[in-house]
Amino acid sequence: MTEQTTRLVLPSHIEAVADAAAAVADFVKSCGLNEQAAFGVDMAVREAVTNAMVHGNQEDETKSVEVVSSCLENAVEIEISDQGEGFDPTSVPDPTDPANILKTSGRGIFLIRNFMDEVEWFARPEGGTTLRMVKRF
Amino acid sequence: MAELKILERQAGDITVLDMEGRITIGEGSVALRSAVRRLLEEGKKNILLNLAGVGYIDSSGIGELVSSYTAINKEGGQLKLLSLTQKLQDLLTITKLLTVFDAYDTEADALSNFK
Secondary structure (H helix, E strand, C coil): CCCCEEEEEEECCCCHHHHHHHHHHHHHHHHHHCCCHHHHHHHHHHHHHHHHHHHCCCCCCEEEEEEEEEEECCCEEEEEEECCCCHHHHCCEECCCCCCCCCCCCHHHHHHHHCCEEEEEEEEECCCEEEEEECCC | CEEEEEEEEEEECCEEEEEEECCCCCCHHHHHHHHHHHHHHHHCCCEEEEEEEEEEEEEHHHHHHHHHHHHHHHHCCEEEEECCCHHHHHHHHHHHHHHHCEEECHHHHHCCCCC
């Protein structure tokens, strides 16, 4: 393991999602995550960064998204922070419910929860929301 | 290079879209939406999406598949999926969308199941 933590700051435009995903993918590989787990992390990071840019920062390019990845003893931890107004994750309906199955959006958070072992959102005192997620080895 | 390359061919009255690349938020999702909407405008309502070359899809891409399915059904047509990669199959299983979409492993099977 060559590094313990990496930090990336991105402008809020969709093209930067791939940059974030690539950087985190390289990092988690260096942490020793296997390929299957790395796929889940990649999926979760893309969904989380997209949410932070689109729903958090409302694609305002003057606002940034910060991605901090850390190698823990038996896990990787990723924190994604936006500068938005915040949201209540419990307000997002279950996309697998028959009433919602044909909705064209609303699956991002469901996928994040599915692929990661720990997921939590918290509002920062200075403003903005941070999503903390952990994938265990 | 385009994020999603789409090649169109006809098999009787069924239009097959051979797709290669990624269906993700932005260019890939827009390319799929544009292709399906154009076919519907041309009156081509039976569409088979060959996803063998699609290595990655995100929630936006999944949403676009659902949107295509709904738009085609609304016009009285049918959308079917062909050659899902294991990862895509897993995603559609997790999201319970395999209960919505008709998905086939072989083109012959898929084509014979259009009504």
